[in-house]
Amino acid sequence: MLKRLFAALLIFAAPAQAERVKDLGTFQGLRANQLVGYGIVVGLAGTGDDSLDYATQGMKGVTSRFGLTLPAGVNPALKNAAAVMVTAELPAFAKPGQRMDVTVSALGKAKSLRGGTLILAPLRGADNEIYAMAQGSLAVGGLGVEAADGSKVSVNVPSAGRIPGGATVERAVDAGFATSPTLAFNLSEADLTTAQRVAEVINRNLGAIARATDAVTIAIDAPVGAEVRTALMSRIENLTVSPADAPARVIVNARTGTVVVNGAVRIGPAAVSHGKLTVAVQEEPRVIQPAPFSRGQTALEQSSDIEVIEQQAPMFEISGGASLSDIVKAVNAIGAAPSDLVAILEALKQAGALKAELVVL
Template structure:
């Protein structure tokens, strides 16, 4: 019986301690390793090329204003056996374009990729055009793909004698599966014995958690965090398989990500984004609104009869200045992001004024977060 009383008293005391303790901060959502890192060697490569789009219905480049289009057209015709030297070529159905594409990792020869097309000259629209054979070059100057095909645009332009209607951007387009890969990038992933994982959001805590999760799963010191953005994987000697098997197992592991307290501000659009770990100490805030209204009310002044004067317009301006002062408002110390947002909303200010207030709070040292202005 006494033991039951002691156990009951202990449980009651423990319940009081737990209920009196402050709430723990919110924990970031768990994520798979494959969703938060990039693996060394598994990446896209950007390609670019210059080409001609033909078949436009009079919406192509004006050859007099786009000499590069005229030179490209004449050069193409000469390669096809048509001599245009010294001739005055006039056509509005051709446009010079830049063609871009992303070569996917491990893209094999003969497979197809999508390409984007953008007008280079003064073409009005690429609607109905067809891209001629265009080599796509990599950063090393080598040709990795060949693009050709009909261009699909996401807009249109309709023009009349007195009005013009434009929807979207008719001078850009896309060709689905419009390029054939001609050259592969040499990289043997299976032959690697060591590989680096690059964190998309560098953080020391997250890098250490990734290494711990991998080592616990493998049962050997396989992963080592080198810096906030890099975790190195080494193929264990007793691992039955190659690095591909190791990556397949590792990328499915779930870890708790961490992030620094940060506020991102876009002053042009008035957008404010706060991280969940942003905290603020107790501060007092006051804000003054100044509104200036200017209205023009011109008056028509008529001359006296038989005076020989003329009707005139006399300017008249109404100027109104309104200033509203608000008392000091206390912004209490926040424990969670929701409490911080509630405290800021209680001030009843606009997002643009809130930007200035956050920067002022940061200057006082009461804001425990980094502010990044876009």
């Protein structure tokens, strides 16, 4: 008998190994900043926005920079141009003159940006100040082709592309780490034990300068000054610490039947019984013919057969302290489907036998 197949991925937590502090989090303020701008892409092979007002107004603004003023009421056909939004991330400590990649996305109904060139566009931050200028030829990975009969072929997304090194930084962002009262190191995942261990490692190697203020932040006393603090931060990042074990957690994807378990999960004493109920309905309609030379009409008579099949499965016992791998093996042995496995895990959680957080995706 062919059993229904489902994937069960078991990940068991090994003893905690020492990791670098820099892999557990980041210093506060040392982050990237999002930039956004509006621009015009020209040089398209008839795949632009045509008469989109945004593109028309943008083109008038571009031409006005060079002393060319279009007559009032004239809206040029812009099939070879498109209005776009330009986005980028300004890295921490980026200095004027450095270059960064930008992403260009069509704002209107442009079919493709392939072969286009972005005209000089300012990129602004959340404070509406200009931090970079973008310009250059687009690299578009998508392709779109349309025939005269209306048929279309599209590969990936031709209405978006990138310009490697297409923006130049014009203004630096002050991270504020050099003048703040203390340095703050924030963990990527909140954990009281890990925060305390990071503080202890810093104090053991660099003196009593660190303290865990909560489950995320470690406050570090440091002299004022960019050079001194940069050297101190470099030493802290390369210290090693043993993070706390992850909390007991079970991740279940009900759509794919994938089960991810860590080694902290334990099962209390429990007994589980699992069975299946199958209802089969079979339709066999029959054609009824009238007697010869009668006034009757040919009719279709419905004939249905309903069968109910219930499979009985023995109850199996789970001893206290068993890991979830024992549960998965037992469920596999009885041939449970993914949905049945999820139901069993939820029932164990409700019964108080599953000593873990159950997350169903």
